[in-house]
Amino acid sequence: MHKNAEDQPQSTWVSWNENVQHNYTYHHTVKKEKELAEIIGRTSGKVRVYGSKQSSADIAAGTDSLIDMRQYDQIVSIDDVKKQITVQSGITLKTLITTIQDRGWSLPCLPDIDTVTLGGALATGTHGTGRDGKLLSEYMVSCRMVMADGSIRKVSEGEELMDAARVSLGLLGIFSEITLQCQSVYTLHLKEQPMHDDVWMAQYDDLLDDNDFTRILWMPHTDHGYVILGNKIDPDTPVKHNPGPDYLKHRRAVSRMLYKYTTKFPFLTTIANKIIYKLFFTSKKESKGTLYDATVTKSRSGTLELAEWTIAKSRFNACFTELKAALDNSDNAAYVHIPMDIRFVKKDDSWLSYAYGEDCVTVGCVTRDAANADHYKAFEVVEKIFLKHGGRPHWGKRFEAKGEELSAVYPKFEDFKALRQELDPQGKFLNPYLTELLDVKTVAKSKNRAA
Ligand SMILES: Cc1cc2nc3c(=O)[nH]c(=O)nc-3n(C[C@H](O)[C@H](O)[C@H](O)COP(=O)(O)OP(=O)(O)OC[C@H]3O[C@@H](n4cnc5c(N)ncnc54)[C@H](O)[C@@H]3O)c2cc1C
Numbered sequence: 001m002h003k004n005a006e007d008q009p010q011s012t013w014v015s016w017n018e019n020v021q022h023n024y025t026y027h028h029t030v031k032k033e034k035e036l037a038e039i040i041g042r043t044s045g046k047v048r049v050y051g052s053k054q055s056s057a058d059i060a061a062g063t064d065s066l067i068d069m070r071q072y073d074q075i076v077s078i079d080d081v082k083k084q085i086t087v088q089s090g091i092t093l094k095t096l097i098t099t100i101q102d103r104g105w106s107l108p109c110l111p112d113i114d115t116v117t118l119g120g121a122l123a124t125g126t127h128g129t130g131r132d133g134k135l136l137s138e139y140m141v142s143c144r145m146v147m148a149d150g151s152i153r154k155v156s157e158g159e160e161l162m163d164a165a166r167v168s169l170g171l172l173g174i175f176s177e178i179t180l181q182c183q184s185v186y187t188l189h190l191k192e193q194p195m196h197d198d199v200w201m202a203q204y205d206d207l208l209d210d211n212d213f214t215r216i217l218w219m220p221h222t223d224h225g226y227v228i229l230g231n232k233i234d235p236d237t238p239v240k241h242n243p244g245p246d247y248l249k250h251r252r253a254v255s256r257m258l259y260k261y262t263t264k265f266p267f268l269t270t271i272a273n274k275i276i277y278k279l280f281f282t283s284k285k286e287s288k289g290t291l292y293d294a295t296v297t298k299s300r301s302g303t304l305e306l307a308e309w310t311i312a313k314s315r316f317n318a319c320f321t322e323l324k325a326a327l328d329n330s331d332n333a334a335y336v337h338i339p340m341d342i343r344f345v346k347k348d349d350s351w352l353s354y355a356y357g358e359d360c361v362t363v364g365c366v367t368r369d370a371a372n373a374d375h376y377k378a379f380e381v382v383e384k385i386f387l388k389h390g391g392r393p394h395w396g397k398r399f400e401a402k403g404e405e406l407s408a409v410y411p412k413f414e415d416f417k418a419l420r421q422e423l424d425p426q427g428k429f430l431n432p433y434l435t436e437l438l439d440v441k442t443v444a445k446s447k448n449r450a451a
Helices: 033-042 093-102 118-123 160-165 197-210 246-259 268-280 291-295 313-328 370-375 377-388 403-409 413-423 432-437 440-450
Strands: 012-014 021-023 026-029 047-050 065-068 075-079 084-088 140-146 152-156 174-181 187-196 213-219 224-233 285-290 305-312 340-345 360-367
Touching: 033 047, 033 065, 033 140, 033 174, 084 093, 093 118, 093 291, 118 174, 140 160, 152 160, 160 413, 187 197, 187 291, 197 213, 197 224, 197 313, 213 268, 213 291, 224 291, 246 268, 285 291, 305 313, 305 377, 313 360, 313 377, 360 370, 360 377, 403 413, 403 432
Parallel strands: 026 065, 047 065
Antiparallel strands: 012 021, 075 084, 084 174, 140 152, 140 174, 187 224, 187 285, 213 224, 213 340, 305 360, 340 360
16 A cells, blocks of 8 residues: 555544444545546555545445546546537536536436436436436446546446446446537426326326426325426427425424424424424425426435435336335334435446336435434335335445345346456455455355356
8 A cells, every 4th residue: 555645634533423433544635637646546445435425325435445526527538529528527507507507508307316426326326307317427428437447448438347337336447538429408398296196197108298297296294295297399489487385395304394303303303394384385386497496405405315226117007005004103112204206217237227118116214313213113114115126326426235125126246247247356445344345255156156
């Protein structure tokens, strides 16, 4: 291990909500691909890179050496003919999207957060929602990756390595420059209203077909979802602007206050949910704007701890019916904070994508009391139900499943493990969590047995 740690302002790495903390010895900040390659190449121990530290899963640190990607954030080039932009992977989604929006472009499926880095978002399969929306990483047409030995590899659409690399948790190599295919920007006409669970459940497939944008904020203990639908319109089309009552802007702060005591007294959650629903999710709203301007949250007053599970659309009804019965049942202590975010993603071919091979539905599960996330029973109950129905976890969020359980739901999981072993035989990019997640020891043992 080289001793030239460039900057060591701290010795403990802390995630944004403080739930993941790790000591480290060497800390680097990079601004160039060459620096990234040199550091990775000369590190003989283990090394992880990190972006905005906004993942709930323990995937961004836990190694002796760490690399902060956030200053590696420049725009490299723009191709006006192809509508493609090449950027350094530490750029935030905010800078990326505002830059392309200024040129009249968009990425057609955006997550509900813009403070994360592009590299972090791609690595974990970050997604949005929509009839044709795919994971953000599906809009990557080529990239450069720094491999475990410090060499640089260019990967393009059509190569098998691209299908493996799009969602790869920084385990195959580290994204340096990324080229994204953009589309023309469009304006959405959004309409939002509460709907009884029986109504949206009966209609969601049609709603998805009939609208460009569909998102359902589901609220256990209230029998309702808040349905947000959007359709592309000419930007000059007049739209009745109805943002709802002014106090709606206090929803997150009020929720945090109401949920403050629900860790100690979980049954209070049912009352809190009913109050939050009545106050913040019963009015209709109407607006227009670009996907970014009108649907992506720009600021949050506090942190959260998040889990998110995904299920093939064909199995959503059975899974949701069981989920609703469990979460609405006050006997099982799985009191869950609202809303639970239900979104829709189009199928793709990326090995570790939630939508590999089939269109999928994603269901978020959140606690607004991040510090007490370990005692939030809902995470356990939700995970058990999704695993039973063949659901897949979001890589950047909280879950317990490991090894064989993941192999059972991700058809290319074993192929991914084998490729990782081939590309990084020393396990340079593995931290303890990822080693367990991939069950790396078992691979080594079975290889020995075969030999
Ligand atoms: C409030 C909130 C809202 C969210 N909303 C959504 C949402 O709407 N949809 C959704 O899908 N997710 C959502 N997420 C999850 C979030 O998008 C992911 O956790 C994302 O990975 C965070 O990016 P980051 O820059 O913080 O990455 P980090 O958490 O710092 O890192 C994540 C992973 O990426 C790796 N990594 C970082 N940079 C690179 C690189 N250049 N090359 C290779 N690997 C790299 C890290 O090693 C780590 O394994 C949300 C999270 C929060 C906190």
